[in-house]
Amino acid sequence: MNDHTNHDSQHHGEKPVKRREMSRRQFLSYTLGGAGAFMGAGMLVPMVRFAVDPVLQPKKKADWVKVVEESKITNEPKSFKFAVHQVDGWFESDPELEAWISKGKDGKVFALNPTCKHLGCTVNWNANPEYKDQYYCPCHGAHYTPDGKQLAVASAPLDEYEVKVEQGFVYLGQLGPNKRV
Known part of the structure; x- marks a missing residue:
């Protein structure tokens, strides 16, 4: 065999490189x-x-809202309505909220949110004669102590507002978990 056929046999399986x-x-x-x-x-x-x-x-803390004169607060819970200014994204509104405000056994003023922790209905004080001196939810029968502790149906106590008393007026702030029970 000559050199020429040997050279062809080496490159027989390879394709020539083509630049793209x-x-x-x-x-x-x-x-x-x-x-x-x-x-x-x-x-x-x-x-x-x-x-x-x-x-x-970041979510800012709620502003303090003047709700009622301290002299109108007793040991018996009373419902008070108040308006708050809220900004939700670009939507501003002034919804009316409600709080049950009373004095505890220690003489300190406290406020509870009336939203039932079971399914969100509104509780009322002494609304059912079977549950005297208790908050009662008419939707599913949940009831709570005057401090907001759940007694039946609901899985958690009523939420509590931060409260401060200044110059004879009760101010409500941020809503949070109940610290009384």
Whole structure:
């Protein structure tokens, strides 16, 4: 065998290397696609931030709201309505809330939220003759002590407002878990 046939047998299974070059059409396609994606992202980022930003803001504590004169508070719970200013994202409103305010055995003023912890109905004081001197929920029969401790049906005590008394008036603040029971 000669040198020529030996050389052919070595490269017989290999294909010659072919360089691929980018055509003008491919270059323009990639460039325009990349520029379009960049501009689209530039428009999308402010929209996403506009939608998500209020969720990321830290929740501020509730402002103190003047509700009633301290002289009107007794050991018997009474219902008082009050308005609060709230901002929910971009929506501002002044909903009317309710609190059952009374003095405890220790003489301190406290306020309970009337929302039943079972399914969210509104409880009332002495609303059922079977449960004298208790908060009673008419929806499912849950009832609570004067301090808001659950006795039946509900799984948790009534929530309690922060209370402060200044210059003869009762102010309510942040709503939170009941600390009396």
